[in-house]
Every structure is written in structure tokens, then in C-alpha cells.
Amino acid sequence: MPAEEAAEDAAKDAKTLAREQAAAERTERLFQEVADGRADTTRRDWLAASALALPIHLVTVALAGSGIWLLVTGNTPLRCLGAVVLAAAFLLRPRLDRPPTGTGVLKRTDAPALYGLADRVAAELGAPPVGVIAVEQDFNASMSVVGVRRTSVLTLGLPLWEALDEQQRIALLGHELAHRINGDHRHGLWLGSASGALVRWYDFVRPRQRHSEGIGLVALIFLIGDYLSEAFLGVVRWLLNRVHLLLERLTAQAGQQAEYRADEFGARVASTEAACGLLATLLLGPATRTVTMRLRAEINSRPRSGGGRARRDSAPGPDVDLLWQQLREHLAAIGPLERERLLRRSRRDGHAVDRTHPPTHLRLALLERRPAVAAAVTSTATESAAIAAELASHRARIARTLLAG
Known part of the structure; x- marks a missing residue:
């Protein structure tokens, strides 16, 4: 059993070392890009990150919209549910x-x-x-x-x-x-x-x-x-x-x-x-x-x-x-x-x-x-x-x- 645990720990250490090495290589590569005046990668990253943020914001909008819709059109149980959904949207909203x-x-x-x-x-x-x-x-x-x-x-x-x-x-x-x-x-x-x-x-x-x-x-x-x-x-x-x-x-x-x-x-x-x-x-x-x-x-x-x-x-x-x-x-x-x-x-x-x-x-x-x-x-x-x-x-x-x- 100790040998198995040691093997697992070694595998985890190897994975951690590999991740750190990959991160260091990305950092060095970025340094060379900036030093050479190239920024194509980072422009793509900003665009991809902005696109990823869109569904995150849409979830909040969808929650708020669903809560309001249930409050306006639903019967009493659905209105209660709408109030809960609206409260959740308020709690999970992006803060400024x-x-x-x-x-x-x-x-x-x-x-x-x-x-x-x-x-x-x-x-x-x-x-x-x-x-x-x-x-x-x-x-x-x-x-x-x-x-x-x-x-x-x-x-x-x-x-x-x-x-x-x-x-x-x-x-x-x-x-x-x-x-x-x-x-x-x-x-x-x-x-x-x-x-x-x-x-x-x-x-x-x-x-x-x-x-x-x-x-x-x-x-x-x-x-x-x-x-x-x-x-x-x-x-x-x-x-x-x-x-x-x-x-x-x-x-x-x-x-x-x-x-x-x-x-x-x-x-x-x-x-x-x-x-x-x-x-x-x-x-x-x-x-x-x-x-x-x-x-x-x-x-x-x-x-x-x-x-x-x-x-x-x-x-x-x-x-x-x-x-x-x-x-x-x-x-x-x-x-x-x-x-x-x-x-x-x-x-x-x-x-x-x-x-x-x-x-x-x-x-x-x-x-x-x-x-x-x-x-x-x-x-x-x-x-x-x-x-x-x-x-x-x-x-x-x-x-x-x-x-x-």
C-alpha cells in the first residue's frame, strides 16, 4: 500500500511539474512576442475571453427575465417560484x-x-x-x-x-x-x-x-x-x-x-x-x-x-x-x-x-x-x-x- 501511495504522489508531482514547465514556456514565449512587437496571440485571447463572458452574463439575464415573467403571468405557485428565481438572480448578479x-x-x-x-x-x-x-x-x-x-x-x-x-x-x-x-x-x-x-x-x-x-x-x-x-x-x-x-x-x-x-x-x-x-x-x-x-x-x-x-x-x-x-x-x-x-x-x-x-x-x-x-x-x-x-x-x-x- 505505501508503494502505491508513493507512486500516486510521484505521478501527481510529475503532472504538477509538467504544468509548471508548460506555464514557464508560455511565459517565455509571450516575452519574446512582446519584445519583437507581436501581439496576435493576446488579441485572440481577449476576443475569446470576451466571447466566453457572454453566456455568463446571459445566464443572469435569463434568470432575471424568467423571474419577472413568472411574476407577471403565473398563478400563485408560479409567482412564488418567480420571486425565488428573481431573488437568486439578484444574489448572483455581477457586482460593480x-x-x-x-x-x-x-x-x-x-x-x-x-x-x-x-x-x-x-x-x-x-x-x-x-x-x-x-x-x-x-x-x-x-x-x-x-x-x-x-x-x-x-x-x-x-x-x-x-x-x-x-x-x-x-x-x-x-x-x-x-x-x-x-x-x-x-x-x-x-x-x-x-x-x-x-x-x-x-x-x-x-x-x-x-x-x-x-x-x-x-x-x-x-x-x-x-x-x-x-x-x-x-x-x-x-x-x-x-x-x-x-x-x-x-x-x-x-x-x-x-x-x-x-x-x-x-x-x-x-x-x-x-x-x-x-x-x-x-x-x-x-x-x-x-x-x-x-x-x-x-x-x-x-x-x-x-x-x-x-x-x-x-x-x-x-x-x-x-x-x-x-x-x-x-x-x-x-x-x-x-x-x-x-x-x-x-x-x-x-x-x-x-x-x-x-x-x-x-x-x-x-x-x-x-x-x-x-x-x-x-x-x-x-x-x-x-x-x-x-x-x-x-x-x-x-x-x-x-x-x-
Whole structure:
């Protein structure tokens, strides 16, 4: 028996390795296509994904239409059924999300300098101005479009922002704002809502707790009904999972091409050097976590005035400022040899921001293949100081959150 289990595990490992190898080959092939200026494959993928989204949306429309028809034309039992169908259509409908609110959101009146810099970058790219800017604690940044009015939301991870110099920050803004013009449809109204609908449908048909009411024949009827419904829902879940995987597969390479284009737009506004510096900094995420953990441990080891250990969630002001200072000093101390080692490890491990992005070393390689360009947008010392002042309260809030663990 152990030998059979070992053989099964080896077969699974071989299949996993084969899938990973195939994915790596597709990634390399896409890199060559983008580097050579070819994009036929990704155009076909976008079209196929858009076609796949059509029946997903039609299911929601059909449910809503059937529910309304039963309510209008049916008798009392059919109207009850229509109400249930209409409720299901409402629960399973594609969501458009809403613009964020809360402490992490910066209003234009509260951050005119940051919005002004983002608007200048957008104007240089020919992109729409950003609607909302929010800050969070992740070592990342993102752009999304939400709501009926399709409001653009730029989310800046403050640890990443603090790790960058001024031109690299402009490259970051350029990269994120370029997602409005680089042909990235993954999070658009049509494809994004279809993908979200599939996730909600899958959640709707997840296994539920089996009934245990009754005894004898009643319990047997419930048990048979549970097994039959679970068998049916299992088939539905398998089908939904296959469709979702296919949609992800179709948008994966096209989405990665959009990321390459966003990198090039970032270089156009901030310079090739700044865009490469931004990508190199993305490899330093673990170093920022090291700084946070080290300072958190130091704070936690201090004795309180009344005895015991210091509370991490009430870190004093000097410690909050010290986090960002130590972060900058730690990253500045990482020399060229260590950075080259991180880049080599990135090539070996296929490091990427997430599975929707190309490997970071390929993004760097593509920028290095292109002719170097100078910065089209720069910031003054006065503007940089104003942005730092606008982010001051958020720097303190996020530092406390990070130090609290």
C-alpha cells in the first residue's frame, strides 16, 4: 500500500511539474512576442475571453427575465417560484463594487499635491485623471475601476511608496495609471464582472451541512436527498471551476502583455532608469518585512513602567517615525552584489508580484531591451515635501498597524 501511495504522489508531482514547465514556456514565449512587437496571440485571447463572458452574463439575464415573467403571468405557485428565481438572480448578479471609503482614502481637497502629480502623469500618458487615491499597508500598488460611474481607484501601498525615490514614485504612478489605456480588460465591466459572477456562483453551490433530522425512513429520505443534491451540485461546481480556469487562462497572457506595456508607459513618464529602479525595488519586499519584524520585536521586549512588556499596538510616536527611517536606511544599505543576487534568485524562482504579473526579471529585461528614455515628468522639492505632509497621518497610522502585527 505505501508503494502505491508513493507512486500516486510521484505521478501527481510529475503532472504538477509538467504544468509548471508548460506555464514557464508560455511565459517565455509571450516575452519574446512582446519584445519583437507581436501581439496576435493576446488579441485572440481577449476576443475569446470576451466571447466566453457572454453566456455568463446571459445566464443572469435569463434568470432575471424568467423571474419577472413568472411574476407577471403565473398563478400563485408560479409567482412564488418567480420571486425565488428573481431573488437568486439578484444574489448572483455581477457586482460593480463601490469606491472605497474610510481612513485610507485621500480626498482631492486633503491631498492636492499628490493628486496634482498623478494628474500630470495621467495627462502625459493621455489617460483619464484618477478618481480616488487610497493608501494601504501592503508592499504593492494597484489600479481598479469600480461603480456604475466607473470611478478609477489608485491604491498605493505605503511601504512600497516609502522605499522608492521621487522618480521611481512617478514611474509607479505611470505604471498604474497606464492600466486605463494599455488595453487591460481583466478588471473591466465586461470581463471583470463575469469573473466575479463565476466566483459567486461557485460559492452559492458550495457543500452545505447535511441534514440529520428525523429517524428511520425520514432520516433515510433526507440522507438520499443530500447525496443526490451533493452529486448534482458537485457537477455544477466542476463545470463552474472549469469555466473560471478557462477564463483565467485566456486572460493570463493578455494581462501579462498589458503589464509589460504599463512598464513601458512608466518608463516614458519617469525615465527608463526610474522604471528599472521601481522593478528592482519590488524584489525587496522581504527586506521591508524584516525591518518591521525587528522593530516590532524590539518594542515588544521593552518593559512597561508598571512591569511586564510594552504593548505593540500602542507604539509611541518616535517608534512610528523610526520604522520609516529604518526602512529607508536598510534598503539603502543593500549593495549592488546583494541586489544582483536577488535578481538571480528572481530568475531562478520566477518571482512575480502575483500570478497575474510576468516574472519581474523579464519585466526588467524588456525595459533594458528598449531604447533608454529620459523623464517626461519630474517633481520639485516643494511638491515632494507637500506630498509627504499630506501622507503624514497615514504614515503614522499604517506604521502603528504594522508594528502591532
